[in-house]
Structure formats: structure tokens, C-alpha cells
Amino acid sequence: MADSDSSPQTAAFWAQADALLRKNLTYQKRNFxxxxxxxxxxxxxxxxxxxxxxxxxNQINKKSKxxxxxxxxxNGDGTCETVCGLQFSDLDQxxxxxxxxxxxxxxxxxVPAPQHRAVRSAxxxxxDLPDESCRQTGNCPVTILITGTNQTLGQSLAASMFSPPSPLNSTNSVLGSDSTTKQDSFLDPAFVEGSLYNIQSQCTSNSTVNVSVSLDVSKSSPFxxxxxxxCVPSLNLWRNSSSEINDQIYRGYEKGNAERQYNEILGAYDFLNSNANNFNVNVWYNATNKDNYDGQFNLVRLPRALNLVSNAYLQLFQGRMVLEFIKEMPKPATKEKLDIASLLGTLFFAWVVIQLFPVVLTALVYEKQQKLRIMMKMHGLGDGPxxxxxxxxxxxxxxxxxxxFVAFGSLVVVGYICVFATGLLGAFLFQSFVEDASFPILLSTSFCWLSMRNSCLGFTYCLLLLFSSFTLMEIVSLITEGWILFMELYPGFALYRGLYEFAEYALRGNSMGTDGMKWGNLSASENGMxxxxxxxxxxxxxLLFIAYYVDQVFSSGSGKNPKYLLQKFRKKRPSSFRRPSLGRQGSKVFVDMDKPDVVQEREKVEQLLLEPTASHSIVCDSxxxxxPGRDGxxxxxxxxxxxxxxxxxxxxxxxxxxxxxKTSFISMMIGLTMPTTGTAYVEGLDIQTQMDWVYTSMGVCPQHDLLWETLTGREHLLFYGRLKNLKGASLKRAVEESLRSVNLFNGGVADKQAGKYSGGMKRRLSVAISLIGDPKVVYMDEPSTxxxxxxxxxxWKVVKRAKQDRAIILTTHSMEEAEYLCDRLGIFVDGSLQCVGNPKELRGxxxxxxxxxxxxxxxxxxxxxxxxxxLSPGAEKxxxxxxxQKFEMPKQEVSIADVFEAVEVAKSRFPVYAWGLSDTTLxxxxxKVANSAQQVHTLT
Known part of the structure; x- marks a missing residue:
């Protein structure tokens, strides 16, 4: 059969890539x-x-804030001056x-609130706890639990912690409050709006003191x-072990959260092995704020609890230590700020990143849906380019x-971006974009239609984004590092994890006035970046490898054997050879042996398989x-x-x-579907295993025009011409000749977008595409529709000239077209060939x-x-x-002269309105052939 030298030269990889790049740039220019x-x-x-x-x-920093x-x-002159400061502010200001x-x-x-203090309960x-009735009068004591190796020492220290000093004043008194602490103590809530308690071992009539705090904020407005x-009495209770204390404190939180009732302990001390020479103590302290569980952001009232036990020890053995005041660091005026970008963090920026996901997926699936991808492949475009x-x-x-995104975000000072090394954020986002461009490519190999299910992919992606954004913090803190790495294998979860870490650094940077994540932080183990x-x-x-493999096996035309990668190392064009098909014997049962022309065609095929020759471009073997059956x-x-x-x-x-x-046959020949059995050879190449090479010598005019709506006729032909390895002046000449041959050259039609063509103009362009580049085999499916x-x-003239040096398979419903163009005809009925021959032979x-x-x-x-x-005894009505009435009269039974004579006689006997005699048409x-074949198959 034909060797590799006689086949058309295949465009090289980079030539194909150049052709596609030029086409894409032109296409995208129209979509500018x-x-x-x-x-x-x-x-x-x-x-x-x-x-x-x-x-x-504006809302955060409005006047109330x-x-x-x-x-x-x-100055005392009647004019006032606006003075701002703590003395005129509330806790929010x-x-x-x-x-x-x-x-x-x-x-x-x-101090626990009165209704929450520990009492005896179920x-x-x-x-030794007080009765629950004290809650009715509001005079329940606050409870201190004590343990240690020396009970006498422990009880002595506990008793001296709350003994009233002399004289009684605010400095020496043990003060407490059940108010909720804030992020700072510039204005302590206990002195502004909360209750203030004086804790003593026993309350007396003179145990209540007034506490005053003053500060001259300005000369005219003292604060x-x-x-x-x-006064609140204290109750010191001894426990035998620290575990008993821990259990009792825990029980204080067990009772009915729905009832909002607790048995809270003020504090607890384990003096361990303390003695006169050694002071060693563990402290349980109360840092819980009722109805407010953001305690991690609030100050903790711990210094006084430590000072009490330390002072009690010193008073017993050495002297005394007094904690007089606590105060914040000075600060300038500030404004509250909530950075939206940093707060949204993962959710917002992951959403920004995946905006490209549906764009890439839509573009790729569109080419598959419009069959433009397979059209390009059938004209020689390889999968690699x-x-x-x-x-x-x-x-x-x-x-x-x-x-x-990064440049504009930095320009307008979006906090999430500005607190980072821009290069680090840019590198991470670019890497995420590189990966995100791969995921839709993988998905595009599995879908062929831009339908609702493809839209659901983007919706599902967004749902996963939301899930990851709101649960990632909890997941990271609960599961092991190994499981985190496993979850990050899902395309997208690693993106969420990275953006989550960026957001955490950004929030810390904004709140603490520090920089966010830098290059040096990548090596830190706590962020996992x-x-x-x-x-x-x-x-x-x-993803790229899997996408390419899936496309090769499932989506590229007829597909390939899943083991094809093992044969991918062969770089040379496969040699041409033929061998009898394994499915031929099984298919002989469908051949009607009474049809000599079909039998003769089969015998010719068998001879060509045994003795290959370069004269036949297409050989179909059984x-x-x-x-397969579906839906019953x-x-x-x-x-x-x-x-x-x-x-x-x-x-x-x-x-x-x-x-x-007919369509099933053409689909097998052009690689859209695989034969169940049998095979065909195109220019000596097997369509079962060598379809990629068959494409390089093939042209196709499909039944429906497969064109880019925004490309012109000339641009279509330039693209397909480059795929056929045409270059330079020869490419331009071939394009102009093709346009002239199908009457698309004059009047600016060649440079008009194909979407504005009429149906006939699109059809002529499709024919020109199938013939450009001198393909050796051309398939035309109803080209003149x-x-x-x-x-x-x-x-028709164009096709007639084109068939001189190539094989053309043409399907049509026009007998006139078939008789004008075709050298031979085959009538196909119910999946089998009924007759083969030229039009004159078939009519005869x-x-x-x-x-x-x-x-x-x-x-x-x-x-x-x-x-x-x-006239004709064998005539059939x-x-x-x-x-x-219409009759078929065998030619051997009648002569034309006898018919004319009989008609003249009939006219003299009765009126004849019209009559005619014609030869059999195609x-x-x-x-006749179709009806007889259908009757036979119906009976069988």
C-alpha cells in the first residue's frame, strides 16, 4: 500500500501550535x-x-463611637471650648x-454574681457549702477552696487573705466585681456601670467603704x-486534694445551661509543699464572663488573686506586700477599624480566584459542544499543540x-494585600491560578454540553468554598497534620488553606500593627504554607497529566486504548500495512450472495488486503x-x-x-466512533489504531457547518491551511484560490465574519475548508444543501475538478447531484450495501x-x-x-413506435388529457432497490 513518502507532509508540532495560536489571537481580538x-x-x-x-x-466611627x-x-468669659476625653466618654467611646x-x-x-455563687445543690x-436559700436574700458568700500537704498552714493563709485591715480603706480592702472586662482598662466597667464588692472574712455594719479614683485630665475638667x-463574706473550705477541687469547680458548670444557673467558686489554692522556707502554690482563677464567650480578647483579673495569697504568706512569715494600683500604657487617640478584606479573607479571595473557573470551562466545553475541537483534529491538529x-x-x-488584582489592591490600600510581601502573595495567587486553569481542563474532558449540570459545577465549587472557609479553622485545630495534608490533595482545598493562613497573618497584622506573612514565614511549622x-x-x-490522559482515552474522536501511553514512545509515522480483518468472517452472514456487484466488491477488497497497492485510498474491510440497547x-x-x-x-x-x-459509516471513517468489528484503511493506515495519522491526509465537509461565528472566511482557510503545512505565499495563494472557487472572494465576503454568512455561504466555506491543503481523502456529507x-x-464544478487526484466519499439525497459528480454509487439500506456501480450500470x-x-x-x-x-403483457401498474395511471413496461416487450401508435388509436376512442413515456431514472x-431491500429485511 502507499508508503510514508507518498502521503502528505504532516505539519510539525510547532507549525500546528503556531496555526492554533494565530487563530486564537484573532478569535480573542474579536472578543476584546x-x-x-x-x-x-x-x-x-x-x-x-x-x-x-x-x-x-463611618458606622464604626460615628459619633456614638x-x-x-x-x-x-x-476662661470664664461665657465662651465655651470643646474638650474631649475619658471624662466625657462612656465604655463604648x-x-x-x-x-x-x-x-x-x-x-x-x-467575683461571681450573687445568683451564681456556689451553694449546696443536687x-x-x-x-459545708451554704444553703440555696441565701440566693433569695442575695447574701451568699464567695467560696475559696484550699488544699495542700499542710492543712494548718493552708487554713491560716486563707484566713488572713480576707481579714479586714485597719484602718479600713480602699487601698487595703479586697475589692472585686462581677462586671464584664474589656479589651483595655482605661475605663474599668466596675467603676462605671458594674457592682463593686468588698470581700471580707465577715461583714459588719461598718464594712462598706467608698472607693474613689481621680485624675486631672485637664485643669478645667477633673475626672x-x-x-x-x-460587703461580701468569704467562705474558706478545705479539700483533701487538688483533684477534688477540680471536680467541684467543674460541677459548678454542670447544672442546666438552659436554666443559666451555676455554682461558681471565687478561686482555689493548692499550697502544695509550702512551709516557712518555701512558698509554692497553684492558683485556680475565674476568667469567665457570663453571656460573653470572647474572653480570649478581654483582660483577666488575675493580679489581685496572686497578690492576696502572696501577701498572706508574707504577713505570716516576713511582712506584707501591697498591690495599690494597676494602669494601662498611655496611648494617642485611635479609631476603631474593621478591615473587611482581612475579615473575609479566605472567603472573599478564594471567590476572586475561582471567577476564572467557569470562564475556562465554558470556553473549552463550547469547542466540544460545537464540535470545533474534533473538526480541527480531523484536519490534522494534534492533541499536544x-x-x-x-x-x-x-x-x-x-x-x-x-x-x-494585586497591583490595584496595593494601590488602593486593601489591607489584606498591603500587609504582605506583594511578591509572596503574587506568587501564591499565580500558583493557584496555574492550578485552577488545570482543573476545568480536566472537567472539560468529561462534559460535552454547556447545560445546567455544568453551571452546577461552579455552584458546587462555591459551596465547597463556603464549607472550607467556615470550617477550616475548626478542622485545622482538631485533626492531625496527616489528615490536613490528605484533605489538601483535593484541588482547591490547598488554596483555601493558603488563603486561610494569609488571612490569619493579616488579621494579626492589622490588630497589632505588624506586617503580615513574609517569605521567611514559609518555613514556619505553624502555618503549613x-x-x-x-x-x-x-x-x-x-491534573494536567490526568486531563490529557482522559482526553486521549475518552474524548478524542474515537478514543484510544487505555494502554496507549505504553506505545507513546514510538515517534515515527507508522508504516502502512494491511491484513484481513478478524471480524470479516462473522459479517459475511449479512451479505446477500445473490448480488454479484456487492460480492465482486468484497472480493476486490480481499485481493487488496492480500496484495496492497497504492492505487486505492480507502479500503473498508467488513x-x-x-x-447497544438502552431504556429497554x-x-x-x-x-x-x-x-x-x-x-x-x-x-x-x-x-x-x-x-x-450512512452517517454511522462516515462517523467511523472520520474517527467520531469506533467500529464494533472490522476496520478500514485510509492511505494504508488503520482507523482502529492509527487515526491520528489518518487525520493528516483527510478533509471533511460535515453535514452541519462547524465554524467560529466571529472568524472570517479567509481566517478559517488560513488556519486550516496552516494545519495542512501550507506557508507563506503558497498559503495565501491556496486561500485565494479556494475562496474564488466557491465564489466567496468578491464583494468583501471573504473578510466578513462567518456568523453573518447565509446558510449557502457557510456551506460553500465548509467545502473550501475540506479541500484546502490537498488532502488525499475527502468526506462530504450533503455538500450542496x-x-x-x-x-x-x-x-459541483469545484468538486469535479478536486476529485482528479483524491478519493471523495459523498453522501446526498439529490439524484441529480449524485449522477453529475459520482463515478460510482452505492445504495445503502438498513445498514448493508445493496448495489454498487456507476449510474449508467445501475439504471441498466x-x-x-x-x-x-x-x-x-x-x-x-x-x-x-x-x-x-x-402492448406489454408483463407491464406492472x-x-x-x-x-x-403509471405503468412499468419491460423494454424487451415493447417498442417506442408501438406505444405512439397505440396512443393515437386510443385518442380516437376516448379523451386523453396527458400522456408520457420515459426511461428509468436514477x-x-x-x-426500487430501497423498497425491495426493506421488504427482505422486514421478512427476515
Whole structure:
């Protein structure tokens, strides 16, 4: 058969890549506005973020949140001056005030509220606890639990902690409060709005003191607090072990959270092995704030609890230590700020990143849905150039998107971006974009339609984003590092983890005034960023490999054997060879042995398989296609053991009724589906195993025009010409000749977008595409559909000239077209070839009769039939209606002169309105063969 030297030169990898790149650039230039909108999307997001941030800042820093001010007459002249400061502020306003000299507050204990103090109850039945009735009067004591190795020492120390000093004053008194602490103590809530308690071993009539705090904030506005205390007795209880104390404290939280009742302990001390020479103590302290569980952000009233036990020890053995005041560091005026970008963090920026996901997926699935991908492949475009150029294009879009996002975010001072080393954030986002461009490529190999289910993919992706954003913090803190790494193998979860770590650093940076994550933080074990970056790199490589493999096995035309990668190392074009098909013997049962032309065609195929020759471009060996049964339907036998040989320079026409199997045959030949059994050889190459090489010598004009709506006719031909290895002047010449041949050159039609073409113009362009680059085999599926008579005649001339040095398979329903263009015809019925031959042979073989037609009155129909029987005893009536009758008369039984003479005699006997005598047409042959074949298959 034909060797590799006689086949058309295949365009090299980079030539194919160049052709696709040029086409994509032209295509994207037409979509310039859409691309600009996509790349500018970060502008919109950042602008919305800034507007939202401004509105939020205005709400946070509105007057009720600003430092309190008052107009004061400082000079006594009746004019007032606005003075702002802590003395005019409430707790909500105080954080924004300047505090050059902070107030000194007496140290306080965190005291349980009266209704929460420990009493004897079902959950805590200790007999030494007070009765529950004290809650009715509000005089329940606060309980201190004590343990240690020396009970005497422990009880002595506990007794001296709350003994009233002399004289009684606010400095020496043990003060406490049940108020909720804040993030700072510039204004302590206990002195502004809470209750203040004076804790003593026993309350007496004079045990209540007034506590005053004063500070001259300005000369004209002294800042004074005077607070009356409420005496609360203390109850010191000994326990035998620290575990008993721990259990009792825990029981204080057990009773009915729904009832909001607790048995809270003020504090507990384990003096361990303390003695006169050694002071060693463990302290349990109360840091719980009722109805407010953000204690991790609030101050803890712990210094006074430590001072009490230390002072008690010193008083017993050495002296005494007094803790007089505590105070904050001075600070300037501040404004509260909640950085939206840092707060949203993972959710917002992951959402920004995945905006490109549906864009990439839609573009790839669109080419599959419109069958443009397989159209390119059938004209020689390899999978390697296609995926490389497609991926690089989306990568460039992602890179531009990322640069605009980071640059504009830095320009407008989006906190999440500005607190980072911009290069680090940019590198991470770019790596995430690289990976995200791979994931839709993998998904695109599994979907063929832009339907609701594809939209659901993006929706599902967003749901996973939300799930990851709101649960990642808990997951990271609960599961082991190994499980975290396993979860990050999911494409996207590593992205969420990385953005989560960025957000954590950003929040800390904003609140503490420090920088966010830097390059040096990548090696820190607590953030896991190094693992994230490595996993994302590995996922990128794995996704691209899996996407390419899945595309090769399942989506590229007829697909390949899953083991094809083992044979991928063979770089040379496979040699041409033929061998008899394994499925041929099984398909002989479908051949009607009474049809000598079909039998002869099969014998010719068998001879060509044994003795290959370069003269035949297409050899089909027992092709058989069976579609499996679905939804309760039986399997469909579409092609029944077809054997056919088409030499170079011949146009072979396939005729047949709808559903005969023509489309299934063409689909197998162009690689859309795989044969069930049998095979075919195109230019000596097996369509079962060497379809990629077959594509390099093939041209296809599909039944439906597969065109890019925004590309012009010239740009289509330039692209497909480059795929056929045409370059430079020869490419331009071939394109112009193709445009002229199909009448698309004049009047600016060639440079008009294909989406604005009429149906006939699109059809002519599809024919020109199939013929450009001198393909050795061309498949044309109803090429003249939708053309006007003039254009159809012109197109026929083009096809007739083109068939001189190539094999053409043409399907049509036009008998005129088949007779004009085709050297041989094959009538296909119910999946099998019924006859083969040129039009003249078929008319002679199946149309050996004249067709006589006569129209008379209904009353004279019997006379007409008698006349025909006298002329031709073997005549057969094929039509009768309203006086019109049609008869087929065997040619050997009648002469034309006898028919004319009989008609003249009939005219003298009854009125004849019309009559005619014609030879058998190709259409008559087609109808006769199709009807007889269908009757046979119906009976069988």
C-alpha cells in the first residue's frame, strides 16, 4: 500500500501550535471587550471592597463611637471650648480617646454574681457549702477552696487573705466585681456601670467603704470616680486534694445551661509543699464572663488573686506586700477599624480566584459542544499543540488577572494585600491560578454540553468554598497534620488553606500593627504554607497529566486504548500495512450472495488486503457497527459488514434512505466512533489504531457547518491551511484560490465574519475548508444543501475538478447531484450495501423498463389498462389516482413506435388529457432497490 513518502507532509508540532495560536489571537481580538471585562473584574471587586470599607468605617466611627466631648467655659468669659476625653466618654467611646496619663485603678477580683455563687445543690451536695436559700436574700458568700500537704498552714493563709485591715480603706480592702472586662482598662466597667464588692472574712455594719479614683485630665475638667462597695463574706473550705477541687469547680458548670444557673467558686489554692522556707502554690482563677464567650480578647483579673495569697504568706512569715494600683500604657487617640478584606479573607479571595473557573470551562466545553475541537483534529491538529496553546492562553489570562488584582489592591490600600510581601502573595495567587486553569481542563474532558449540570459545577465549587472557609479553622485545630495534608490533595482545598493562613497573618497584622506573612514565614511549622505550595505544584502536574490522559482515552474522536501511553514512545509515522480483518468472517452472514456487484466488491477488497497497492485510498474491510440497547430498546445494527474499495481519483456517492447507516459509516471513517468489528484503511493506515495519522491526509465537509461565528472566511482557510503545512505565499495563494472557487472572494465576503454568512455561504466555506491543503481523502456529507441552483452548479464544478487526484466519499439525497459528480454509487439500506456501480450500470441493471403515464377520465381507466396489457403483457401498474395511471413496461416487450401508435388509436376512442413515456431514472432505481431491500429485511 502507499508508503510514508507518498502521503502528505504532516505539519510539525510547532507549525500546528503556531496555526492554533494565530487563530486564537484573532478569535480573542474579536472578543476584546469580553476579555477586558474579565481582566478588569478585580478593579470592580476592589472598588466595591473600598466602598464597603468606607461605609463600615463611618458606622464604626460615628459619633456614638467617638471620644466623648463637652463644651466648657475655660476662661470664664461665657465662651465655651470643646474638650474631649475619658471624662466625657462612656465604655463604648473610651477606646478612641487619647490617654496621655492613664487612670490608676484599684486591683480587683473577678467575683461571681450573687445568683451564681456556689451553694449546696443536687449537682454539688457538699455539706459545708451554704444553703440555696441565701440566693433569695442575695447574701451568699464567695467560696475559696484550699488544699495542700499542710492543712494548718493552708487554713491560716486563707484566713488572713480576707481579714479586714485597719484602718479600713480602699487601698487595703479586697475589692472585686462581677462586671464584664474589656479589651483595655482605661475605663474599668466596675467603676462605671458594674457592682463593686468588698470581700471580707465577715461583714459588719461598718464594712462598706467608698472607693474613689481621680485624675486631672485637664485643669478645667477633673475626672473623678466615687463608688460605694457592697460587703461580701468569704467562705474558706478545705479539700483533701487538688483533684477534688477540680471536680467541684467543674460541677459548678454542670447544672442546666438552659436554666443559666451555676455554682461558681471565687478561686482555689493548692499550697502544695509550702512551709516557712518555701512558698509554692497553684492558683485556680475565674476568667469567665457570663453571656460573653470572647474572653480570649478581654483582660483577666488575675493580679489581685496572686497578690492576696502572696501577701498572706508574707504577713505570716516576713511582712506584707501591697498591690495599690494597676494602669494601662498611655496611648494617642485611635479609631476603631474593621478591615473587611482581612475579615473575609479566605472567603472573599478564594471567590476572586475561582471567577476564572467557569470562564475556562465554558470556553473549552463550547469547542466540544460545537464540535470545533474534533473538526480541527480531523484536519490534522494534534492533541499536544491544542492543549499547550489552550492552556497557555488561559495561563496568560490568569496572570494578567492576578497582576491587575494585586497591583490595584496595593494601590488602593486593601489591607489584606498591603500587609504582605506583594511578591509572596503574587506568587501564591499565580500558583493557584496555574492550578485552577488545570482543573476545568480536566472537567472539560468529561462534559460535552454547556447545560445546567455544568453551571452546577461552579455552584458546587462555591459551596465547597463556603464549607472550607467556615470550617477550616475548626478542622485545622482538631485533626492531625496527616489528615490536613490528605484533605489538601483535593484541588482547591490547598488554596483555601493558603488563603486561610494569609488571612490569619493579616488579621494579626492589622490588630497589632505588624506586617503580615513574609517569605521567611514559609518555613514556619505553624502555618503549613510550605506544604501548601508543594501540594499545589504537585496537583498542577497531576491534573494536567490526568486531563490529557482522559482526553486521549475518552474524548478524542474515537478514543484510544487505555494502554496507549505504553506505545507513546514510538515517534515515527507508522508504516502502512494491511491484513484481513478478524471480524470479516462473522459479517459475511449479512451479505446477500445473490448480488454479484456487492460480492465482486468484497472480493476486490480481499485481493487488496492480500496484495496492497497504492492505487486505492480507502479500503473498508467488513466494517460493522452495533449500538447497544438502552431504556429497554434492543441493540441497533447500524452497519452490517461493509466492504468497499475506493481508488484515488474517484468520487463515490452513498445513497440511502434516512436511518440507512450512512452517517454511522462516515462517523467511523472520520474517527467520531469506533467500529464494533472490522476496520478500514485510509492511505494504508488503520482507523482502529492509527487515526491520528489518518487525520493528516483527510478533509471533511460535515453535514452541519462547524465554524467560529466571529472568524472570517479567509481566517478559517488560513488556519486550516496552516494545519495542512501550507506557508507563506503558497498559503495565501491556496486561500485565494479556494475562496474564488466557491465564489466567496468578491464583494468583501471573504473578510466578513462567518456568523453573518447565509446558510449557502457557510456551506460553500465548509467545502473550501475540506479541500484546502490537498488532502488525499475527502468526506462530504450533503455538500450542496441549502444552495441556490447557480451556486450548486458552481460547487459541483469545484468538486469535479478536486476529485482528479483524491478519493471523495459523498453522501446526498439529490439524484441529480449524485449522477453529475459520482463515478460510482452505492445504495445503502438498513445498514448493508445493496448495489454498487456507476449510474449508467445501475439504471441498466435495475431499471430495464419504460415508464408509461396517461391521464384520462375515471371511466376510461379500464380501457387504458387493456391497451397497456396488449402492448406489454408483463407491464406492472405502479400508480393510479383520479384518472392518472403509471405503468412499468419491460423494454424487451415493447417498442417506442408501438406505444405512439397505440396512443393515437386510443385518442380516437376516448379523451386523453396527458400522456408520457420515459426511461428509468436514477431516482426510480433508488426507490426500487430501497423498497425491495426493506421488504427482505422486514421478512427476515
Amino acid at each position: 471587550n469580553a476579555n477586558c471585562r474579565l481582566i478588569s473584574f478585580p478593579f470592580v471587586l476592589c472598588t466595591l471592597l473600598i466602598i464597603t470599607q468606607k461605609l463600615l468605617d 467617638q471620644c466623648g466631648c463637652q463644651c466648657i467655659d475655660t 473610651s477606646p478612641s480617646c487619647p490617654v496621655p496619663s492613664p487612670l490608676k485603678w484599684p486591683p480587683l477580683l473577678q 449537682s454539688n451536695p457538699s455539706k 473623678n470616680f466615687v463608688k460605694e462597695t457592697v 491544542y492543549w499547550m496553546i489552550s492552556y497557555m492562553y488561559f495561563l496568560v489570562i490568569c496572570a494578567l488577572y492576578m497582576v491587575v 510550605s506544604d501548601v505550595m508543594i501540594i499545589m505544584l504537585l496537583e498542577w502536574i497531576a 466494517l460493522r457497527k452495533v449500538y 430498546n434492543r441493540e441497533k445494527l447500524a452497519v452490517r459488514g461493509l466492504s468497499l474499495a475506493i481508488p484515488r481519483g474517484e468520487c463515490f456517492g452513498m445513497l440511502g434512505p434516512n436511518g440507512a447507516g 441549502g444552495l441556490d441552483p447557480a451556486s450548486r452548479n458552481n460547487l 441493471r435495475y431499471g430495464g423498463s419504460y415508464v408509461f403515464t396517461m391521464t384520462t377520465s375515471v371511466n376510461d381507466e379500464h380501457d387504458v389498462e387493456q391497451m397497456v396489457r396488449r 405502479t400508480y393510479q389516482m383520479a384518472g392518472t 431516482e426510480d432505481v433508488f426507490i
